[in-house]
Amino acid sequence: MLDKALDILGWLVVLFILGPLIVIIGGSFTETPYVAFPPAGFTLRWYEQLLHRGDFLQSFLISIVLAVLCSLCAMALGVAAVIGLHRHGVTGQRLFRAFLMSPLVLPTIVTGVALLQFYYLIDMDAPLTGLLIGHILITIPYVCRTVGAGLVGLDPALEEAAGSLGAGGLRILFRVTLPAIAPSIMAAMIFVFITSFDQATVSIFLAGPDVMPLPVRIYTYIDFAVDPMVAAVSTLLIIFAFGLIALLQKVLGLDRAMGTGV
Amino acid sequence: MNTQMPRRAALALYLGPVTLFYLVFLVAPYAMVLRLSVFRFSAMQLYIPQFTLANYTAVLTDPFYLALMARTIGLGVLVTVISLLLGYPLALKIARAGPRLKSLLIAITLSPLLINLLVRTYAWLVLLGDTGVVNKWLQALGLTTAPLPLGGNMFAVVVGLVHVSLPLMALSLIGVLERIDAALVDAADSLGASRARILRKIILPLSLPGIGAGSLLVFTFTISAFITPSLLGGNRVSTISTVIYEKFTFSANWPVGATLVMALLVINAAVIALHGRLFREA
Amino acid sequence: MLLRLPTMRAPETTSTTQPSLAVAGIQLQYGGVAALQGIDLEVASGEFVALLGPSGCGKTSLLRTIAGFVHPQQGAVRLNGRDVAGLAPRHRNIGIVFQSYALFPHMSVLQNVLFGLECRGIPKSAATQRARDAIGLVGLSAFADRRPKQLSGGQQQRVALARAIVIEPDLLLLDEPLGALDKQLRVQMQTELKALQRRLGVTALFVTHDQEEAMSMADRIVVMRDGKIAQIDTPESLFAAPNSAWVCEFVGAGNLLRGDAASILPGAPPGSVVQVPFDKLRVSPAANGMPITGRRFLGAMVELQMATPGGIVCAHLSPAAASAFTIGTHVHLHADPADCRVLPH
Numbered sequence: 071m072l073d074k075a076l077d078i079l080g081w082l083v084v085l086f087i088l089g090p091l092i093v094i095i096g097g098s099f100t101e102t103p104y105v106a107f108p109p110a111g112f113t114l115r116w117y118e119q120l121l122h123r124g125d126f127l128q129s130f131l132i133s134i135v136l137a138v139l140c141s142l143c144a145m146a147l148g149v150a151a152v153i154g155l156h157r158h159g160v161t162g163q164r165l166f167r168a169f170l171m172s173p174l175v176l177p178t179i180v181t182g183v184a185l186l187q188f189y190y191l192i193d194m195d196a197p198l199t200g201l202l203i204g205h206i207l208i209t210i211p212y213v214c215r216t217v218g219a220g221l222v223g224l225d226p227a228l229e230e231a232a233g234s235l236g237a238g239g240l241r242i243l244f245r246v247t248l249p250a251i252a253p254s255i256m257a258a259m260i261f262v263f264i265t266s267f268d269q270a271t272v273s274i275f276l277a278g279p280d281v282m283p284l285p286v287r288i289y290t291y292i293d294f295a296v297d298p299m300v301a302a303v304s305t306l307l308i309i310f311a312f313g314l315i316a317l318l319q320k321v322l323g324l325d326r327a328m329g330t331g332v
Numbered sequence: 333m334n335t336q337m338p339r340r341a342a343l344a345l346y347l348g349p350v351t352l353f354y355l356v357f358l359v360a361p362y363a364m365v366l367r368l369s370v371f372r373f374s375a376m377q378l379y380i381p382q383f384t385l386a387n388y389t390a391v392l393t394d395p396f397y398l399a400l401m402a403r404t405i406g407l408g409v410l411v412t413v414i415s416l417l418l419g420y421p422l423a424l425k426i427a428r429a430g431p432r433l434k435s436l437l438i439a440i441t442l443s444p445l446l447i448n449l450l451v452r453t454y455a456w457l458v459l460l461g462d463t464g465v466v467n468k469w470l471q472a473l474g475l476t477t478a479p480l481p482l483g484g485n486m487f488a489v490v491v492g493l494v495h496v497s498l499p500l501m502a503l504s505l506i507g508v509l510e511r512i513d514a515a516l517v518d519a520a521d522s523l524g525a526s527r528a529r530i531l532r533k534i535i536l537p538l539s540l541p542g543i544g545a546g547s548l549l550v551f552t553f554t555i556s557a558f559i560t561p562s563l564l565g566g567n568r569v570s571t572i573s574t575v576i577y578e579k580f581t582f583s584a585n586w587p588v589g590a591t592l593v594m595a596l597l598v599i600n601a602a603v604i605a606l607h608g609r610l611f612r613e614a
Numbered sequence: 615m616l617l618r619l620p621t622m623r624a625p626e627t628t629s630t631t632q633p634s635l636a637v638a639g640i641q642l643q644y645g646g647v648a649a650l651q652g653i654d655l656e657v658a659s660g661e662f663v664a665l666l667g668p669s670g671c672g673k674t675s676l677l678r679t680i681a682g683f684v685h686p687q688q689g690a691v692r693l694n695g696r697d698v699a700g701l702a703p704r705h706r707n708i709g710i711v712f713q714s715y716a717l718f719p720h721m722s723v724l725q726n727v728l729f730g731l732e733c734r735g736i737p738k739s740a741a742t743q744r745a746r747d748a749i750g751l752v753g754l755s756a757f758a759d760r761r762p763k764q765l766s767g768g769q770q771q772r773v774a775l776a777r778a779i780v781i782e783p784d785l786l787l788l789d790e791p792l793g794a795l796d797k798q799l800r801v802q803m804q805t806e807l808k809a810l811q812r813r814l815g816v817t818a819l820f821v822t823h824d825q826e827e828a829m830s831m832a833d834r835i836v837v838m839r840d841g842k843i844a845q846i847d848t849p850e851s852l853f854a855a856p857n858s859a860w861v862c863e864f865v866g867a868g869n870l871l872r873g874d875a876a877s878i879l880p881g882a883p884p885g886s887v888v889q890v891p892f893d894k895l896r897v898s899p900a901a902n903g904m905p906i907t908g909r910r911f912l913g914a915m916v917e918l919q920m921a922t923p924g925g926i927v928c929a930h931l932s933p934a935a936a937s938a939f940t941i942g943t944h945v946h947l948h949a950d951p952a953d954c955r956v957l958p959h
């Protein structure tokens with residue numbers, strides 16, 4: 071009885087999670103000027119309309135560029151940091167790790183506000199750089215967590231063996247350590263890419279009228295109109311996300327990649 | 333590990349860049365916000381660099397701000413409780429499922445985390461509006477004649493936040509539930525415990541660390557959420573975050589905005605400390 | 615209320631009384647893979663039966679079937695004459711000691727032992743008294759308020775036992791309860807466990823893959839192999855008369871002489887396998903015999919090992935008799951036909 075009730079509730083929750091996404095995907099093909107579900111008729115009009123929206127296309131490109139640059143920078147900074155900690159234990163190691171993870175604990179809206187007034191104060195007027203810095207800041211913790219976990223799982227004998235064979239520090243790093251944790255690095259990279267690409271809260275404070283990442287563009291758009299064109303954008307983004315999920319699954323296995331049990 | 337470089341130099345090379353980056357773009361900006369919160373507001377030049385506690389007095393005594401903080405915390409508690417009540421059966425289901433159903437359900441549960449927050453919020457806008465999908469269905473089914481006020485209010489904000497929080501909660505719960513030894517359930521069963529008693533006396537107590545971790549995650553996420561309340565609340569639901577946004581943009585009262593930031597940080601720290609106290613053992 | 619008084623019931627082997635546990639024709643499959651293939655077993659009230667068999671032979675599966683955690687595709691389980699098919703584990707009144715102990719980590723020793731009594735709705739004070747009695751019975755009164763984590767392996771084992779017996783089960787199932795203990799503690803617990811079982815007169819089915827343990831504790835031993843029962847007998851009969859070469863080898867009941875070696879038994883059917891107990895195999899020096907390849911001191915005995923074409927055979931001699939033999943000595947083997955058994959092939 072209880073088991074049955076819990077089971078049914080579980081399925082309802084699955085429906086609650088998936089339902090809205092299904093409605094959006096279905097609604098993006100409706101012929102009505104508002105999102106209807108099940109869709110009334112079938113049209114690709116909203117997708118076509120999207121092609122003529124230069125602002126959305128530009129925002130999409132900005133988001134991609136931002137996410138790529140952010141991945142590269144966050145990886146460089148984060149991987150160097152965790153490898154440094156891995157190779158040379160620092161006194162106060164735990165504290166330093168907490169420091170590295172802090173952007174994850176601090177509310178993103180606060181980070182956005184802090185950077186906004188900081189840029190104003192130092193008179194920095196370069197929205198793309200500003201956005202990039204914000205994104206790097208909030209994605210470094212993901213790198214540290216994922217790659218750090220990969221390093222913890224690494225057999226220390228591997229590096230010691232390489233050392234005993236006469237390999238120097240740099241050779242060990244590039245020939246042994248990094249290849250051994252390559253899956254974690256790949257997973258972290260994809261994760262950072264997604265996080266940056268989807269990031270809205272920090273971006274809202276740092277975007278300019280000419281440099282507006284896609285989430286901010288959608289935010290300003292749906293603040294005044296909820297038409298099926300956004301459903302079309304959303305559907306494309308969902309497909310994009312599932313592509314990345316499939317990639318992540320391939321690289322590491324989804325539950326491991328998401329660090330079940332945090 | 334034998335390295336040619338002296339340890340200090342190597343460390344500086346590895347940890348230097350990230351430390352510098354954090355000092356300039358994290359520590360300094362946060363320090364600036366703190367500084368801003370004790371400056372005087374000026375309509376003409378954003379703020380006057382003159383020490384004052386007036387902003388804190390305002391935030392801590394003005395009924396508007398007190399209600400704002402109470403509402404934000406209340407929203408956090410409500411969303412946390414609902415996420416827990418919905419996330420627990422889901423997590424149980426996942427923990428008990430066979431390998432194939434399990435990976436499917438995990439993928440479904442986690443997929444929202446990888447789907448743009450704006451997309452998820454927009455979905456609820458579409459569903460809950462006066463002429464939205466849900467109201468259309470209700471009317472078509474004859475359950476209501478006039479549209480129900482589902483959107484642009486606290487209800488919509490709660491629904492949207494629960495939807496976003498569920499994966500976080502479920503993730504924390506699945507972890508602990510999977511680690512509960514199946515033999516414990518068998519043992520309780522053989523000793524004569526009903527399913528309800530097993531749930532109450534064995535599974536629930538053993539999953540407390542997951543409940544704690546998930547609740548902390550969801551609560552801190554909810555009280556500082558901005559996109560969801562701002563869009564689904566239809567400018568009628570204000571939380572600390574939406575007011576911070578407003579103070580730093582339209583009304584340009586940075587000192588009060590900075591003070592609210594401090595309030596948000598203090599609430600966050602308090603909850604983390606409380607969680608640490610409650611779950612010290614783990 | 616006190617625990618059932620120690621009654622010292624003798625194991626009943628006569629089949630006139632109803633068996634405490636009767637298992638008939640059990641077939642169990644896990645997703646098409648057969649784990650149990652037709653198990654028939656009766657356990658008399660108060661009897662202590664050991665299930666012995668190599669890893670993966672289905673011992674745990676049989677226990678789980680009896681307990682009701684898994685449901686056999688065919689066959690019936692009867693407890694005190696009642697068919698328990700469709701009865702949930704919690705309604706079977708079976709006490710179980712798990713290999714991992716499965717102690718509730720968030721409860722004290724006392725709370726663990728109380729759990730089954732609470733499930734039965736026994737009033738708090740009476741339940742506490744019974745739980746304390748049971749904890750006393752396993753000698754852990756001083757530890758009642760500890761958590762399982764704060765106990766040693768042997769102590770945890772006792773808690774698991776107390777928790778299983780306090781509910782006065784009709785049947786006690788133990789799945790390798792001593793498997794996680796070191797040798798010395800294991801032997802001590804074997805004695806204690808056996809004594810406690812006799813004192814309470816509870817029917818017990820005990821899984822082990824250690825034949826010495828089975829021999830020293832059980833009234834009867836069930837030898838299992840590949841989901842089937844190979845032999846059921848008292849330890850003495852099992853040792854003296856294993857019904858197959860496999861059982862003989864598994865329980866270590868003597869040498870198996872095959873082929874030529876079997877010719878020491880006049881009249882053995884060709885190709886048969888002959889069982890000769892280690893202490894009944896005689897050796898005599900003979901230059902044209904086979905060499906001794908190993909010599910082990912076993913305490914009261916000395917073991918000599920010879921490589922025959924059919925495999926290694928061992929002879930146990932008194933140290934005095936063995937002094938004449940060293941590694942490399944060539945010997946002949948003999949045995950009194952009265953000490954040999956031809957095993958079914």
Ligand SMILES: Nc1ncnc2c1ncn2[C@@H]1O[C@H](COP(=O)(O)OP(=O)(O)OP(=O)(O)O)[C@@H](O)[C@H]1O
Binds near residue numbers: 670673
């Ligand atoms: N849940 C299960 N699903 C599928 N197969 C199983 C399951 N449990 C056991 N088996 C299989 O059934 C057979 C019997 O397993 P069982 O656990 O009963 O053996 P066992 O005698 O207890 O072994 P051990 O001494 O190693 O504990 C084995 O081949 C095992 O692989």
Ligand SMILES: [Mg+2]
Binds near residue numbers: 673674675789
């Ligand atoms: Mg087993």
